[in-house]
Amino acid sequence: MARIDFQLFDPLLSDADAEGMLRLCERHGRYGTYAEESIENDFAGDLAQRYDAALNFVRTGGRFGRKDSIAKLAARTNYFRETYAYDEPLVPGIEPFLNHEGFREAARRLYGREIVRPSIVYANLLVPGQELAIHTDVPEFRGVNRKRDPQWLIVAMHHSRLFERWRMPIATGVAWFGNPEGGEFAFYPEGPWGAPVALPVRHNTAILLDTDSVFHGVDRVAESRVPMPDLKPGMQLSWEGDDRWSLGRGDEVFARYAFRDLRFSISWKAYCYADEAEERLVREHRDDLSRARVLDVLVEDLRRRGRIPDAVPNDTDLALLIIREYIQYPPPAAATDGGARATA
Ligand SMILES: [Fe+2]
Numbered sequence: 001m002a003r004i005d006f007q008l009f010d011p012l013l014s015d016a017d018a019e020g021m022l023r024l025c026e027r028h029g030r031y032g033t034y035a036e037e038s039i040e041n042d043f044a045g046d047l048a049q050r051y052d053a054a055l056n057f058v059r060t061g062g063r064f065g066r067k068d069s070i071a072k073l074a075a076r077t078n079y080f081r082e083t084y085a086y087d088e089p090l091v092p093g094i095e096p097f098l099n100h101e102g103f104r105e106a107a108r109r110l111y112g113r114e115i116v117r118p119s120i121v122y123a124n125l126l127v128p129g130q131e132l133a134i135h136t137d138v139p140e141f142r143g144v145n146r147k148r149d150p151q152w153l154i155v156a157m158h159h160s161r162l163f164e165r166w167r168m169p170i171a172t173g174v175a176w177f178g179n180p181e182g183g184e185f186a187f188y189p190e191g192p193w194g195a196p197v198a199l200p201v202r203h204n205t206a207i208l209l210d211t212d213s214v215f216h217g218v219d220r221v222a223e224s225r226v227p228m229p230d231l232k233p234g235m236q237l238s239w240e241g242d243d244r245w246s247l248g249r250g251d252e253v254f255a256r257y258a259f260r261d262l263r264f265s266i267s268w269k270a271y272c273y274a275d276e277a278e279e280r281l282v283r284e285h286r287d288d289l290s291r292a293r294v295l296d297v298l299v300e301d302l303r304r305r306g307r308i309p310d311a312v313p314n315d316t317d318l319a320l321l322i323i324r325e326y327i328q329y330p331p332p333a334a335a336t337d338g339g340a341r342a343t344a
Contacts, residue, residue, distance in 0.1 A: 111210075218263070
């Protein structure tokens with residue numbers, strides 16, 4: 001399979017701006033667990049938003065095929081997130097990151113599209129013992145997005161390649177600040193059947209790629225100094241001044257960390273348009289998909305593949321069939337083999 005494009009940045013920012021990102025992370029102060037978004041979902045609403053990724057993680061035990069209880073696996077992936085920019089800066093000091101010219105230029109090259117509109121910047125914090133299951137991000141199509149439609153469906157739409165005309169290409173930059181132990185960025189630049197690359201996390205470095213197409217995840221952050229407590233939704237990671245962070249809920253504290261124990265990354269996402277005419281088409285909703293049409297196209301394709309020989313199954317069974325048929329996850333690596341190490 002053809003190699004998929006990505007660009008590495010080393011360094012990403014000036015020393016002072018990179019230091020500024022660490023201070024901004026502290027100043028922001030409190031980070032909540034990444035709660036599941038709720039939508040007005042009237043289709044297979046009993047499935048979790050990322051049922052696809054969760055199912056694969058539980059089935060395989062993650063990239064290294066480790067065996068853990070479901071509760072422990074859930075705790076490992078229950079990481080912390082806050083938004084730093086949404087169309088405009090939400091926290092002071094994020095401007096050099098939001099408007100980074102290197103990211104913009106790499107995004108232009110990634111899709112060969114001239115207009116790049118940075119739209120969202122968010123911070124992810126992982127504590128020792130946490131990891132992020134292999135997944136592709138939730139893409140976006142004209143008329144279909146995560147505010148209205150189930151995330152697993154949008155992911156499956158992209159992997160099916162049946163809706164390319166409506167796809168809105170999004171470039172993602174991921175930057176790291178600080179030098180944690182472990183927590184490599186694992187990705188599959190040659191596709192799900194190719195060799196994974198594990199990029200070590202080093203201060204003030206970054207990658208830009210199409211995370212809607214390239215499978216990626218985060219290997220486990222080393223648990224050597226502080227063991228992982230029983231992480232539950234609703235907990236908070238808070239900066240307490242100097243080099244002290246605490247993990248807790250209300251007045252209860254479950255663990256304390258220094259910044260070097262935490263894995264801190266900032267993600268940047270930008271919409272990429274071919275030209276102003278395309279941007280207008282999107283804004284004016286002149287060629288939008290509807291969910292009914294999406295399901296019709298998928299059902300027709302599944303019939304053609306012989307997967308629906310008779311009546312269309314009920315919503316949940318149809319959802320499971322769509323996930324199974326279109327989303328092909330990379331197989332787990334052998335426990336002793338972490339895959340190729342990135343050298344660039
Ligand atoms: Fe992701």
